[in-house]
Amino acid sequence: MIRVEYLEKIRHHRESNRHTIYLDETWFDTHDVVKYGWVDSSPKCALNTPCSRGKQIIILHAGSENGFVPNSLLLSAKNISQSSADYHEDMTANLFEEWFSEQLLPKIPPKSVIVMDNAPYHSRILNKIQNITTKKEDILKFMGNKNMNIPEKIPVKRKLLELIKEQNFKNEYAIDHLASIHGHTVTRLPPYYCVFNPIEMVWAAVKDRLRKYNQSSTLSASVVDNVRKITDELDNTELWRNCVRSVINKKAEYPRLPSVNPVIIQLNNSESESESESESASEFE
Numbered sequence: 001m002i003r004v005e006y007l008e009k010i011r012h013h014r015e016s017n018r019h020t021i022y023l024d025e026t027w028f029d030t031h032d033v034v035k036y037g038w039v040d041s042s043p044k045c046a047l048n049t050p051c052s053r054g055k056q057i058i059i060l061h062a063g064s065e066n067g068f069v070p071n072s073l074l075l076s077a078k079n080i081s082q083s084s085a086d087y088h089e090d091m092t093a094n095l096f097e098e099w100f101s102e103q104l105l106p107k108i109p110p111k112s113v114i115v116m117d118n119a120p121y122h123s124r125i126l127n128k129i130q131n132i133t134t135k136k137e138d139i140l141k142f143m144g145n146k147n148m149n150i151p152e153k154i155p156v157k158r159k160l161l162e163l164i165k166e167q168n169f170k171n172e173y174a175i176d177h178l179a180s181i182h183g184h185t186v187t188r189l190p191p192y193y194c195v196f197n198p199i200e201m202v203w204a205a206v207k208d209r210l211r212k213y214n215q216s217s218t219l220s221a222s223v224v225d226n227v228r229k230i231t232d233e234l235d236n237t238e239l240w241r242n243c244v245r246s247v248i249n250k251k252a253e254y255p256r257l258p259s260v261n262p263v264i265i266q267l268n269n270s271e272s273e274s275e276s277e278s279e280s281a282s283e284f285e
Contacts, residue, residue, distance in 0.1 A: 002190040002191070003190040003193060003254065004254070005190075006187070006188075006189065006190045006193070006196070007251055007254055009187050010113075010115075010187065010196075010251065013113045013185075013187070014248075018111055018112065018113050018185075019064060019108070019109040019111075019112045019113070020064060020065075020112070020113045020114075020115060020244075021062050021063070021064050021069065021104075021108050021112050021113070021114045021115065022062065022063060022064065022115045022116075022197050022198055022199045022244075023060070023061070023062035023063075023104070023114065023115070023116050023199065024060075024061075024062075024116065024117065024194075024197055024199045024200065024203070025058050025059065025060045025091065025119070026058075026059050026203040026206075026207070027056050027057065027058055027059070028056070028057045028059060028207060028210055028223065028227070029055075029056055029057075030055045030056075030057065030214070030223045055077060056077070057075060057076070057077040057223060057224060057227065058075070058076035058077065058091050059073070059074075059075060059203075059206075059227055060073070060074040060075075060076070060091070060096070060099065061073050061074070061199070061231060062104055062108075062114075062199075063199060063202065063236065063240050064108075064240065064244070065240055065241050065244045066237060066240070067236040067237040067239075067240050068231055068236050068240070069104060069107050069108060070107060071103070071107070072099075072103050072104050072107060073227070073228060073231055074095075074099045074103065075224060075227060075228075076091040076095070077224060091121060092121055093120070093121040093122075093123075093124040093174070095121075096121040096122065096175075097124070097174055097175060097178065100175055100178060100179075101178050105178065105179070105182050105184065108184070110183055111183050111184065111185075112184045112185075113184070113185050113186075113187055114179055114184055114185065114186050114187070115187050115188075115189060115196075115197060116175075116186065116188060116189065117188065117189045117194065117197070118188055118189070118191065122173070122175055122188075123173055123175075124173065124174045124175070125171045125172065125173060125174070126171075126172045126173070126174050126177055127142060127145055127146070127172065128171060129142075129164070129169055129170075129171055130142050130161060130164060131161070132157070132158070132161065134157075136157050136160070139157060139160050139161065139164070140154070140160070142164070143160065143163070143164065146164075146167070146169065148163065148164070148167065173186070195247070195250060196247055196250070196251060197247070198240065198243035198244045198246065198247045199243075201243040201246065201247075202236070202239060202240060202243055205234070205239055206227075206230055206231065206234065209230045209234065210223065210226060210227065210230060213226045213229075213230065214226065
């Protein structure tokens with residue numbers, strides 16, 4: 001059901017000619033190189049790659065049919081020195097929100113639709129709906145933030161929670177709030193459906209190029225530098241356009257949300273009378 005609702009939202013946005021931005025993170029191991037074998041005069045054969053894992057780099061970017069959003073690359077890595085590229089050591093909700101607000105939103109068309117998954121740092125909740133484990137003073141603060149009427153004689157916590165439940169509040173994500181302030185809409189992918197995000201195919205092309213650039217698996221800093229070089233040099237407009245078309249075609253294979261017309265059964269007088277007579281007769285049996 002979540003998948004069908006997502007597809008309906010996307011169809012509606014496309015029919016409204018709203019520009020769609022796709023964002024996602026990917027990971028790259030600095031020891032990931034093109035695998036090949038070598039043979040010398042000795043009777044041994046081995047892969048020319050290290051046996052251990054390298055350092056992991058998180059790559060965050062966004063794009064559309066027009067290619068990557070310019071100057072919106074963010075790199076996150078630990079303990080990688082001597083790199084000329086800017087990068088951060090930890091990917092957190094605060095870092096993601098700062099990137100989203102300062103690097104992405106100012107550079108995308110008005111009223112864009114921004115597609116992303118439900119990664120934890122995409123999903124920090126503002127004014128989380130309260131529950132029985134919440135302190136009473138925090139419940140009252142939540143009600144105040146929501147402009148709810150608070151009784152003069154403050155009832156017990158359970159009663160306060162009932163008042164909140166009556167309002168049918170929904171959790172609001174910090175990212176969704178930031179987007180709405182600037183006139184954009186966030187649409188989240190259904191769980192386990194990353195195939196609906198064309199940037200996944202773009203990442204595959206980027207990683208393939210990275211492996212070819214990554215001639216020496218010991219130079220971790222060079223991998224960080226190459227990420228920026230590749231995303232800048234890659235002929236990404238045509239690549240992105242093909243990936244977006246592929247996803248649109250894939251989405252078309254899934255059924256639409258079925259429309260159900262109301263079923264109205266009308267009983268005429270004769271049918272009503274016959275039913276009443278049969279009911280009366282059954283009472284005397």
